[in-house]
Amino acid sequence: MNGNPFAPEAGPAWRRHPQAPAPGTALGRVDEIEDPGVRVLSFGSGRRVFSMLLVRHGDAVRAFLDACPHNWLPLSWRGGSLLSEDGARLVCSNHFAEFDADDGRPVSGPADCGLDAIPVRVENGAIVMG
Numbered sequence: 001m002n003g004n005p006f007a008p009e010a011g012p013a014w015r016r017h018p019q020a021p022a023p024g025t026a027l028g029r030v031d032e033i034e035d036p037g038v039r040v041l042s043f044g045s046g047r048r049v050f051s052m053l054l055v056r057h058g059d060a061v062r063a064f065l066d067a068c069p070h071n072w073l074p075l076s077w078r079g080g081s082l083l084s085e086d087g088a089r090l091v092c093s094n095h096f097a098e099f100d101a102d103d104g105r106p107v108s109g110p111a112d113c114g115l116d117a118i119p120v121r122v123e124n125g126a127i128v129m130g
């Protein structure tokens, strides 16, 4: 990469992760995820793993980095459901910070900023990295 990798024009930091899926990567099908529901997708392994959350509501899918801005642990670290009962909020399994499931902004708990959104699109029921 040329230039300053931390300059705003270099894009979000997660794009520079060596295991981050490239634009156009197939991420599965919408109907493979509960409605509403969350799927954790991981690329690579060990300390170099890249994990993301796919959040389904009907035909819509949002994606976020699986990294809680409270302590930078995966939201999914301790397992269990990551969605509130009404499906409106993502809930970190560590210290229970809550984030809006649509846009990732913090709603309650110890996180003072939101989740990193990852662009995805749905094409004929297939989820594709944006």
Ligand code: FES
Residues within 6 Å of the ligand: 068, 069, 070, 071, 072, 073, 075, 092, 093, 094, 095, 096, 097, 109, 110, 111
């Ligand atoms: S690491 Fe998510 S709330 Fe603390």
